[in-house]
Amino acid sequence: MGITGPVRTVTASPLPGGGRSLAGRAAGGPAAGLAILHAAVRAPFTGRARREVLFCLSGLPFVLVNPVTVFQVTAVLLWLFWRPTPARPPNLSWRDVAAAGTVVGLVLLLLVATGAARGIGAACRRLAARLLGERIAAPPPRRPRPGLLGGLDARLRDAPGWRAVAYLLLKLPVALFGCYAVVLFWGVGLINLTYPFWWLTFRNHAPGVQLRPVPVFTPFGWFGQGTFHVATFPGTFGAFAAGAGMLLAAPWVTRAAVSADRWLMRGLLGPGRLAQRLRDLEHTRALAVDDSAALLRRVERNLHDGAQIRLATLAMDLGMAKEKLGDDGEVLDPAAVRELVTSAHQAAKDALVELRDLARGIHPPVLDNGLADALATLAAGSAIPVELTTSIPRRPTPAIETIAYFCAAELLANAVKHSDAGTIKADVAGRDGMLVLDMTDDGRGGADPVRGSGLSGLEQRVSTVDGRMDIVSPPGGPTRIIVRLPLRA
Amino acid sequence: MTASHRVRAGTAEDRALRVVIAEDAALFREGLTRLLADRGHQVVAAVADGDALLAAVARHHPDVVVADIRMPPTHTDEGLRAAIEIRRDHPGTGVIVLSQYIETRYAARLLGGNAAGVGYLLKDRVADVAEFADALARVARGGTALDPEVVSHLVRASGHADGLAGLTARERDVLALMAEGRSNAGIAAALVVSAGAVEKHVASIFGKLGLPPSEADNRRVLAVLRYFGS
Numbered sequence: 001m002g003i004t005g006p007v008r009t010v011t012a013s014p015l016p017g018g019g020r021s022l023a024g025r026a027a028g029g030p031a032a033g034l035a036i037l038h039a040a041v042r043a044p045f046t047g048r049a050r051r052e053v054l055f056c057l058s059g060l061p062f063v064l065v066n067p068v069t070v071f072q073v074t075a076v077l078l079w080l081f082w083r084p085t086p087a088r089p090p091n092l093s094w095r096d097v098a099a100a101g102t103v104v105g106l107v108l109l110l111l112v113a114t115g116a117a118r119g120i121g122a123a124c125r126r127l128a129a130r131l132l133g134e135r136i137a138a139p140p141p142r143r144p145r146p147g148l149l150g151g152l153d154a155r156l157r158d159a160p161g162w163r164a165v166a167y168l169l170l171k172l173p174v175a176l177f178g179c180y181a182v183v184l185f186w187g188v189g190l191i192n193l194t195y196p197f198w199w200l201t202f203r204n205h206a207p208g209v210q211l212r213p214v215p216v217f218t219p220f221g222w223f224g225q226g227t228f229h230v231a232t233f234p235g236t237f238g239a240f241a242a243g244a245g246m247l248l249a250a251p252w253v254t255r256a257a258v259s260a261d262r263w264l265m266r267g268l269l270g271p272g273r274l275a276q277r278l279r280d281l282e283h284t285r286a287l288a289v290d291d292s293a294a295l296l297r298r299v300e301r302n303l304h305d306g307a308q309i310r311l312a313t314l315a316m317d318l319g320m321a322k323e324k325l326g327d328d329g330e331v332l333d334p335a336a337v338r339e340l341v342t343s344a345h346q347a348a349k350d351a352l353v354e355l356r357d358l359a360r361g362i363h364p365p366v367l368d369n370g371l372a373d374a375l376a377t378l379a380a381g382s383a384i385p386v387e388l389t390t391s392i393p394r395r396p397t398p399a400i401e402t403i404a405y406f407c408a409a410e411l412l413a414n415a416v417k418h419s420d421a422g423t424i425k426a427d428v429a430g431r432d433g434m435l436v437l438d439m440t441d442d443g444r445g446g447a448d449p450v451r452g453s454g455l456s457g458l459e460q461r462v463s464t465v466d467g468r469m470d471i472v473s474p475p476g477g478p479t480r481i482i483v484r485l486p487l488r489a
Numbered sequence: 490m491t492a493s494h495r496v497r498a499g500t501a502e503d504r505a506l507r508v509v510i511a512e513d514a515a516l517f518r519e520g521l522t523r524l525l526a527d528r529g530h531q532v533v534a535a536v537a538d539g540d541a542l543l544a545a546v547a548r549h550h551p552d553v554v555v556a557d558i559r560m561p562p563t564h565t566d567e568g569l570r571a572a573i574e575i576r577r578d579h580p581g582t583g584v585i586v587l588s589q590y591i592e593t594r595y596a597a598r599l600l601g602g603n604a605a606g607v608g609y610l611l612k613d614r615v616a617d618v619a620e621f622a623d624a625l626a627r628v629a630r631g632g633t634a635l636d637p638e639v640v641s642h643l644v645r646a647s648g649h650a651d652g653l654a655g656l657t658a659r660e661r662d663v664l665a666l667m668a669e670g671r672s673n674a675g676i677a678a679a680l681v682v683s684a685g686a687v688e689k690h691v692a693s694i695f696g697k698l699g700l701p702p703s704e705a706d707n708r709r710v711l712a713v714l715r716y717f718g719s
Contacts, residue, residue, distance in 0.1 A: 304559070308589050308612075309514040315616030316520045320527060323618045347516070 040248060049251040051131040052258045053186060056178030058127055059261065062120050063175040067113045068168040071106055078102055111152070114161025118142070121164035121269045124171075134262050137279065139163075139271040160272060167268035171261065178257035185250035188217050192243025195236040218242050288464040295362075302358050310351035317344035364405065371401045371435075375408055375428060382424070383416045384441070390428045396435050397488045403461060404428070404437055407469075407483050410458055411439050419443025419479060430487065437483040445477035458483075465489040506629050509549060510535040511542035511556040511568060512587070521555065521615065528622050539567035546575050546582060553583040553629040557612075558595065569595055576607065583628035587612050591638040604710045608634030608670070627670055633713060634670040641665070653716065655697045663690040668713040 043049060063069060082099045118139075128134040139160035145151055155161070195216070215226025216239040230236050271279060321340040324333055331337060367374040372390040379386035396404070408426065415421055421443030428437050449455035449471060459469045467485035508530050512518040515537075522532045534545035538560045546554060554575055556568040572584045576599075585608035586599055596609050608628040614636060615621045624634035656664065659680075666676040673691065677684045691709075698715050700708050 301564070304589055305514065309517050312589070312612045312615065313516050313520045315613060316517075316524060316618070319616040319618040320524055 043251045044247050046251070049254065052251070052254045053182050055127060055131045055258055055261075056175070056182050056254055058131075059124065059171070059175045060179055062124060063168065063172050066120050066168055067109050067116045068165055069172065071109050071113065072169075074102060074106060111155055113165050114142075114155055114158045117164035117168050118158075118161050121167060124167075124265060125269055128262065128265055132258065132262065134265070136265055136270045137276065139269070140275055160275075163268045163272065167264055170264055170268070174257060174260045174264065178254065178261070181250070181253040181257050184217075184219055185246050185253050189243045189246030189250055192216060192218075192239045192246065195230065195239035195243070196233070199233050199236045216242060218246065284460075284464045284466075287460045291461055291464070299358065299362060302354075302361075306354040307351045307358070310347045310354065314344045314347035314351065317341070317347065363402070367398075367401055367405055370395060371404055371428065374401075374405050375426070378405070378409055378412065379426065382412050384412075384419075384421055384424050386412065386424045386426055388426045388428075392428065392430045392435070394430055394487060396430075396485070399489045400435060400465065400485050400487060403465060403467070403489075404435055404483070404485055407437060407458055407462065408439070410454060411437075411481055411483075414447070414454055415439075415441045415443060415479070418447070419445075419477070421477075421479075433487055435485045435487055437485070438480070439482075440478055440480040442478050444475075445473045445479050446475045447471055447473035447479050447481070504626075506530045506552040506625065507549065508532050508625070509542065509545045509551040509554045511537070511539070511545075511554070511560065511571065513537045513557060513560045517557075517612070524615070524618060524621075525555075525625075528618075530625075537561065539571035542568070542571045543574060546579055550579065551582055553585065553625055555585045555587060555625070558586055558588040566595065569599060572599060572607075573601065576601070576603075580606070583607070583625075583631065585610060585625060585628050585634060587615070591636060591642055593639070593642045596635070596639045596642070600714070602714065604633045604635075604713050606631045606633075609639050610634060610636045611638055624670060632670055633668070633710060635668050635713075637665075637669055640668045656694065660690050660694050660697070663687060664694055664712060664716050667691070667694075667709055668716055 078099060082095065122138065125136050125138065128136065142154055142158045142161060145154040195214075213229035213231040215229050218227040220227050227242075228238070230239055270276060317340045321337050321344065324337045324340070325331055364374055364377075366377050371392055375388060375390060379388040395401075408428070412424065412426075415424055419441045421441035424439060424441045426437070426439045428435070430436075447455060449459055449469075455469075455471065462469045462483055462485065465485060467483065469484075470482045471479070473479035473481075506525075508525055510518055510521055510525075510532055512521060512535070518535050518537070522535050525532050533549040533551055536542050536545050539556075542554065542556055545551075554572070556572050558566055558568040560567040568586060568588075572586050575582055575584055583606040584599075586595075587610055588595070589612050591609075591611060599607060599609055606628055608624055610621070610624065614624070628634050653661065653664075662680060663676055666679055671679065673684055673687045677687045680687070694712060695702075695708055698712055700711050700715075702708075
């Protein structure tokens with residue numbers, strides 16, 4: 001059959017993002033072919049296809065009933081049907097008055113257009129989030145200005161509002177195409193599928209009766225007379241096949257319409273690039289501030305519960321020992337004094353260890369020699385053997401080095417705690433103006449930033465300097481985590 | 490050392506006290522227990538949080554409670570809240586609150602207009618074993634033991650209080666030491682003056698603050714409270 005041809009090409013270049021499960025099975029030609037055939041047949045029945053159809057249909061009212069469309073339609077009608085009444089300029093006809101009124105109405109409409117478009121845009125964003133899972137951040141609200149002129153000025157300079165207007169203008173053809181896809185591919189496709197059934201029900205005339213052929217509609221050819229006609233019962237299977245084909249194609253056609261709409265929404269209904277950047281920066285700044293506050297609180301807590309307690313106990317022991325030693329003369333209970341001094345000695349040593357760990361946790365001194373040395377020290381102390389390779393030709397700024405170091409430390413600690421890995425490969429390299437920390441372990445995988453707060457904390461810290469973290473950790477392993485940081489914050 | 494010895498002499502009865510300890514750090518709790526046992530006191534319960542402290546006090550009716558301020562579950566002021574509750578519900582029980590920091594607000598909340606049978610000390614003070622034991626005995630008797638840190642904080646905070654305007658610098662020093670809970674002998678040792686001079690200052694302070702002659706301890710407490718402007 002003709003299926004094998006296209007299937008092979010698909011296997012050679014797998015669908016972009018087209019299902020990881022397919023890629024897993026796509027080892028051999030025939031098996032992969034079956035898998036893709038399976039996916040293609042199932043496509044019309046998926047929830048996604050249903051939601052996309054719903055999205056196409058639900059968008060239509062917004063496009064038809066909105067000030068922008070009303071403006072367009074009225075302007076076109078005005079242009080088509082109104083001609084200035086010739087001669088007699090002082091005496092206006094009622095048609096002139098109506099036309100002038102319409103123009104004034106249009107100008108007023110233009111003034112409310114941005115507000116209305118914003119509202120409709122918000123509804124479209126909600127629909128997209130609900131049906132498509134496409135979450136688009138809301139643009140910043142219009143800044144209210146005092147006074148009539150100020151309000152007018154704010155309306156006219158409302159950039160997100162005008163972008164929403166542009167969206168409504170551009171959405172009109174896209175939405176019409178979407179409805180066309182739904183009506184023709186889904187609706188007519190379904191009808192075509194039922195031709196044999198209707199034929200048997202209504203056309204069961206006696207043999208010899210001459211019947212008018214029935215038209216079959218497909219996307220090819222004009223609607224009026226249908227693409228082809230069927231006159232016999234076997235012929236209805238042609239219609240059936242056409243319907244099946246249309247239904248198989250239907251999800252992809254609706255998806256095309258939906259994709260175009262998504263693209264428009266992302267570009268025109270979002271906060272805009274600068275505003276988005278601003279929002280991201282505000283977000284990451286908040287993260288950075290919270291992070292440093294949390295760090296200080298942690299340090300205080302560690303000091304309070306650790307070294308301070310040990311030193312207080314140590315002072316107490318020494319105080320008691322001093323009491324027992326007395327001002328002069330013989331010591332009454334040397335054994336007790338010995339015990340107290342031993343305990344104080346131990347507390348002093350413990351306090352030293354805790355203070356050292358705490359100091360290193362704030363800033364590892366070896367980091368001053370460069371990231372490579374610091375990571376080598378870190379790797380040497382890891383409970384799981386680490387194969388470390390570093391090539392950092394240009395030294396990043398201290399803040400980046402610190403973040404990279406603590407990322408590596410946290411990832412190593414995570415691997416030791418959760419992965420059950422035998423070895424860890426860590427590669428740290430400066431590439432294309434970025435510092436890339438690439439860490440792979442052969443453990444059991446399943447690392448998920450949503451579940452573990454450690455990874456999401458790292459992700460946040462990395463994002464404060466415009467870095468990013470990618471995690472690939474299928475159940476069963478291996479886990480690969482790549483952290484990319486700019487060389488300077 | 491001589492000073493603390495003299496202070497000790499002042500409370501020479503050193504009767505064995507029944508003490509409840511609340512402290513979440515096991516190390517410090519054990520050290521404290523050992524220290525108190527060593528001084529002949531009886532630690533009837535050593536607990537690690539505020540609720541357990543309240544339960545232990547209700548059960549044992551101790552002479553004095555030694556409580557850390559920061560304890561589980563929130564590690565903020567559990568000990569303080571428990572202490573205030575104990576002061577309200579068990580007036581016969583002295584309360585010493587220990588902390589690694591001095592917070593003036595905490596001191597004000599703890600005193601709550603009544604400086605009898607209450608203490609607020611830095612944990613460091615425990616290392617001066619004799620003085621700590623003395624503070625414990627004093628609070629158990631209904632006296633006051635405020636950390637010099639608390640006092641100096643409060644002095645700064647209430648520096649412009651009107652009632653104190655008439656006091657001389659030396660009298661203020663004496664009052665500050667009184668606020669710490671020191672006896673006349675202790676104040677004399679700290680200021681390196683004679684006990685008689687201290688007595689004169691104290692009488693003058695009482696007079697200037699308009700405190701009527703009554704039982705000496707009570708007047709001292711009133712003076713201290715006046716001092717804090719409560």
